[in-house]
Amino acid sequence: MRIKINRKLAVVIVLVASVTGTAAMAINKPEPVRYQNLKVLPKDISPHDLQSIMADDFEDGLGVTCGFCHANAKDGHGLDFVSDAKPEKEITRQMMRMTIGINKKYFKLKHPKIGNSALVVSCTTCHKGQAFPDGTAGNN
CATH class of the missing domain: 1.20.5 (Single alpha-helices involved in coiled-coils or other helix-helix interfaces)
Structure with a gap:
């Protein structure tokens, strides 16, 4: 017992x-990370996927660092990732929409997403590690 x-x-x-x-x-x-001011990338993107896109696609594809698109923080410490103060950030959004459109229209990818290895056209296709693909260094 x-x-x-x-x-x-x-x-x-x-x-x-x-x-x-x-x-x-x-x-x-x-709490899940909630990014602010995402206009092309999914609002529920994981920190891993966002970091991968920023590092692999943008930094490697354009040979730039975060400060190329992101403005300095007003307090002088780090970057303000939410700010749209730098025009390069909007240009990047336009380029993302363009590559998504090209992959959809010409390569018939149904749901192309930035950072997806299935993309036929990506940042690197034209930029080849350079901030300005035609070599003009922004002097158009």
Whole structure:
């Protein structure tokens, strides 16, 4: 009889610990990242996907760093990723729309997305690691 009580007690303890652990995980679950001012990229993009697009597509494809498109923060520390103060940011949006359109129209990709390796035309297609693809360094 004593063994049965100990087993029942052990089962109850395991169940209570399991429920408590599950509740604690639900309470401590971090809020999803909410990016502001995304106009071409999906608003629910994961931090990993956003970093991959910024580093692999833009930094590597254009040979630039974040400050090429993103304005300095007003307090002088870092960058203001939300700001549209630099025209390069809107130009980048136009270029993203253009590559999505080209891939859709000419290569019949149904849902082309920036950062997708299935894209036939990407930043690197024209830029080849240069900020200005025609070599004019912005002097048009």
